[in-house]
Amino acid sequence: MARELVDDELWEIVRPLLPPPPPHKSPAGRKRLDERRVFTGIIFVLQTGLPWELLPREMRCGSGMTCWRRARDWQKAGVWDKLHRALLAKLRHADRIDFSRVIADSSSVRAVHGGKKTGPNPTDRRKAGSKHHLVVDGNGTPLNVILTAANRHDSTQLMPLLDGVPPIGGRRGRPLQRPLRVQADRGYDCERYRRILQQRRICPQIGKRGAGHGSHLGVTRWVVERTIAWLHQFRRLRVRYERREDMHEGFLRLGCAIICWKTLSKAWRDPFPFPFC
Structure with missing residues (x-):
């Protein structure tokens, strides 16, 4: 069985940071795709470098255009910045x-x-x-x-x-x-x-x-x-590959957040964490 790109612990940090979905224009319209699936598709494109339109349908992440739009909206809402700050605070709480x-x-x-x-x-x-x-x-x-x-x-x-x-918070007292x-x-x-x-x-x-x-x-x-x-x-x-600088900046910030998450997850599982590759 393939490993999940977004595990439950990471999703519990990401989910509260996402903006509320817009209201449906029609009650009979198509149901909005699950946010976790879309976030998984964005992580997959970040890691593999595939074009958005080549996102595998087997992942059930929707179309590449859906993931692109959601990545654009979340970047505009500052989701990646908030995620990075939240993970930095958790790393400080873990003394990392x-x-x-x-x-x-x-x-x-x-x-x-x-x-x-x-x-x-x-x-x-x-x-x-x-x-x-x-x-x-x-x-x-x-x-x-x-x-x-x-x-x-x-x-x-x-x-x-x-x-x-x-x-950087995460502990009592002044932030770093x-x-x-x-x-x-x-x-x-x-x-x-x-x-x-x-x-x-x-x-x-x-x-x-x-x-x-x-x-x-x-x-x-x-x-x-x-x-x-x-x-x-x-x-x-x-x-x-992105002509829009905000999309590439979003990938940069998300990459930093994923590195923080990998460091944090190793700190939780191993008292002497080693570098990952």
């Missing part, structure tokens, strides 16, 4: 958030159909592409993700990444908002941002351009590269 440091990095992907937030990729012969900017905690848990054109410099997104990290340190490679080297971080009482540990090797940041900064690899295991994120 390391806010002693956060690490930023980015990765470029090809945008085969163009669209907004695309640009010439300097690492891919100036073909149209987009860039995924990511910030994670000390354990590699994704905290925030931003989509930009591939020709945007990494340093321009450092402060938006940090400012976009939601307050300010990390102790920020780590990044030389692409984020900027004295202006160093001063801003110091004014916020955050220690910047950012590599300097032109300096020799030996900063030793790679010993601890590898977790963000591992999380980027986890994100790109979702085949819909390896290449940007």
Whole structure:
């Protein structure tokens, strides 16, 4: 028997976050497709990278257009952002958030159909592409993700990444908002941002351009590269197929939420969780 893509525990977290369905125009109209089935279809497209119209009928998730419309509406309603914040709070409750440091990095992907937030990729012969900017905690848990054109410099997104990290609750007292340190490679080297971080009482540990090797940041900064690899295991994120930037941003946020869920489920089942693949 095939494994369920959406288990009962995850669905109990997702279901209260969904907006109420619109009223039927006619009592004799077609019954609205079950939300859990549609959510399963969206997860299937995210993981496999299949076009919406090739969604297998055997999954009983409705047509690909139904799943696309529901994904669009849920992205507009902020469902994926709410799901990500809820899972971050549960991870903190399970003592799986390391806010002693956060690490930023980015990765470029090809945008085969163009669209907004695309640009010439300097690492891919100036073909149209987009860039995924990511910030994670000390354990590699994704905290925030931003989509930009591939020709945007990494340093321009450092402060938006940090400012976009939601307050993480899950325990009594103040939610987590300010990390102790920020780590990044030389692409984020900027004295202006160093001063801003110091004014916020955050220690910047950012590599300097032109300096020799030996900063030793790679010993601890590898977790963000591992999380980027986890994100790109979702085949819909390896290449940007969506012309609409909001749909690709929705997939990015949903991918971060699924990574948080897998980390949380392993923390529940194993006191010494190991990295998943």
